[in-house]
Amino acid sequence: MxxxxxxxxxxxxxxxxxxxxxxxxxxxxxxxxxxxxxxxxxxxxxxxxxxxxxxxxxxxxxxxxxxxxxxxxxxxxxxxxxxxxxRAQGPRAPSLALEELLLGLSRLSERRYGALIALERRTPLGEYAATGEVLEARLSARLLETLFYPGTPLHDGGAILRGDRVFAAGCIFPLSEARLGLGTRHRAALGLSEVSDALVLVVSEETGAIRLAEGGRLSPPLALEALRERLKEVIRA
Structure with missing residues (x-):
């Protein structure tokens, strides 16, 4: 034939x-x-x-x-x-309120407020958002400071950003099996990055260092400018 x-x-x-x-x-x-x-x-x-x-x-x-x-x-x-x-016909990468996010991270780092923030990409994080409180609030530096202020009900969980909004907070992320001397917050950041394509930002409450978990790997402490460039790459993807 x-x-x-x-x-x-x-x-x-x-x-x-x-x-x-x-x-x-x-x-x-x-x-x-x-x-x-x-x-x-x-x-x-x-x-x-x-x-x-x-x-x-x-x-x-x-x-x-x-x-x-x-x-x-x-x-x-x-x-x-x-x-x-x-959702395949939607935008490939949501627009982030980048400067508000970076300003919030800077303030959290200066005050050494531990923080865990996941940037949702193509993998939906709805099942993890369901473990916390759905907010659907506009992303701002002051909101991030409030959410992770020590002693508040949601500060120990993770926040999920969907586009330029804080979709949920106080969420439970899966813990990575790789301990490597990491605390619970860092293991949660690494764990979520292992099961999704999310970028997960974590601020250490001991040192104030900002690190990024992506694809099952945890970066060394990052300066804000280096973090800005990486996030810009995600937005342009």
């Missing part, structure tokens, strides 16, 4: 589909899930190809149970993926 333009269109559409799914899953646990599934399918295919009937039978039966287990375990990621698909 001759190769037609419909075949070419079919291949291109499938390539675009897989590329788009890869972009949506980037920075989430779902990407590691896909890699694991591909390895599993590869072993299953080789077992069938080589005539390893017992191994092939075990892998085939395990796949059925595994599919249900993965749906349960990765339910938050699957829900987030569907939410992001629904």
């Amino acid at each position: 001759p190769f037609t333009w419909r075949d070419l269109l079919d291949i291109l559409l499938v390539a675009v589909l897989f590329y788009s799914l890869g972009r949506l899953m980037a920075g989430t646990r779902a990407l590691n899930l896909v890699r694991g599934v591909l390895v599993y399918l590869g072993v299953w295919f080789l077992a069938s190809l080589l005539g390893l009937s017992t191994l092939s039978w075990l892998l085939g039966n395990a796949a059925t149970l595994g599919a249900f287990a993965l749906i349960v375990v990765f339910q938050p990621e699957l829900r987030g993926l569907l939410e992001r698909l629904g």
Whole structure:
């Protein structure tokens, strides 16, 4: 059968589909899930190809149970993926009230108020916002100072910024298993960055140092100018 333009269109559409799914899953646990599934399918295919009937039978039966287990375990990621698909026509990166955020961080650092602030990107953080108080308030330096003032009800949790608004505060973020001498606030910043593509800012209450967690990595203490440049890159992305 001759190769037609419909075949070419079919291949291109499938390539675009897989590329788009890869972009949506980037920075989430779902990407590691896909890699694991591909390895599993590869072993299953080789077992069938080589005539390893017992191994092939075990892998085939395990796949059925595994599919249900993965749906349960990765339910938050699957829900987030569907939410992001629904928001795919929106702006790729929200506009941040950058100077207000930097001014707030500067004041928090000077006063050594511990702070934990997540900048939502493509991965929805609604499930973490639900653990705190939804505010939907305009982002300002004074609001950040108030939220993280020691002794206030919300100061121990994290704040989530969605665009130029403080979406929620007093939120609980997942703790990273990597301790490395880190306190709870820094482990929470690192933990959220491991399961999402959020940028997570953390201010140390001991030293006032500002650090950035991104992609499962925690930066050294950052000067405000270096932080400004990184945030500008995110806004332009």
